[in-house]
Amino acid sequence: MDALSQQQLNQFREHAAAYVEFNEAEWIICIQHLALLKLKKKEHFVVPGQVCKTIGFVLSGSVRYYHLIDGKDITNYFSFENDYVSSYKSFLTGEPCISYIQALEPTTILTVSKKNWDAMLNNPMLAYKIERFGRLLAEYYLICYEDRVTSFITQTPEERYLKLLESGKDIIRRMPQHYIANFLGITPVSLSRIKRRILV
Amino acid sequence: MDALSQQQLNQFREHAAAYVEFNEAEWIICIQHLALLKLKKKEHFVVPGQVCKTIGFVLSGSVRYYHLIDGKDITNYFSFENDYVSSYKSFLTGEPCISYIQALEPTTILTVSKKNWDAMLNNPMLAYKIERFGRLLAEYYLICYEDRVTSFITQTPEERYLKLLESGKDIIRRMPQHYIANFLGITPVSLSRIKRRILV
DNA sequence: CCAATTTCTTATCTTAAGATAACGTTTTCA
């Protein structure tokens, strides 16, 4: 486990500032709870059966969430630089994960272990701001997932793909098509057909 | 806007205790920020275009979240007694809602307006516990939505229905089938066929 | 209590997605 550079800490601090700003005293305590995780391409952040013991902030690189169902690899989600990464359910509840999270390229992640997360929540110097940070973070992802559920309920695969073309530039640009297909809830073959239908 | 009875306040307090317990001093301030909303059957908690200005706790009754897409009514979600109800995205961001939330029967809801919610977050007596309450609430629904997205990605409609039979007793028992169908991401006709397939 | 509405099923037809395999292209990495 390497040490975090000043630049990496600043990158996180700047993005966290969207939720909560730490003063110097708080920040000094805070950074004692952070660690750096480097993943090589294809290394896993977590695998099914394990409890996800950390929550991470992607400093660089990208990860993919996926399931293996009857031997088939099904992509569920992506996180890029400046996104957070965790199997939230497992991290929050302590239940084992059901999905894989894998680095798609060399990836550096700032991590907080569950132990340190709880320590910060119990540290009077930090508790209030960490509660707030946690609330805003959970609310952000709640909204993401709410939107995604709505898209499954109200849109066709073709409509979901068209929407992704508009608002999912990172995913479209950086992810292979068969991952995107799963993310949209369809097979790669089906996405290929949709693309052709759209051209006509 | 009627007053909340002691019993209604206790009902909420007991359920909120799963997230945070208020002492008497805090509780006295807290209840000044709560209100009671009674909805008749088919009345709306919020409609598209409106900003959702309250978050609610269902004391009794039930509500349905739905969209009108090309004139078609598509059910997205349900809340029953002791669930929370809100168009979270709209409540949290101040953007207009995109869905309807409608009472399915006479329904009583304990509500907190956005103004009062923010007031509690800014009240030093309450801020910490409200932040915590908000975090745990958002985390709870985040996990619900995460599971639901995963079910769309990894399961067939038939598998989703079988799972709901196991773990969605309230929905199965109390909701008409065409609402359940939409909730599963399919049409009512399709759900009817699935039910027959399962019997054979 | 009865007419109106809602709900569910069934049937038919259409459309699109899943499964599988083949093939050419691109990428990977040893």
Place this chain on the structure above:
DNA sequence: TGAAAACGTTATCTTAAGATAAGAAATTGG
């Protein structure tokens, strides 16, 4: 750099979902 793996498209066949309509059963509400 060259063999292997990964990727995207296309074709075929199968399966299931969507659209629509009709009719029976259940529920509702005046």
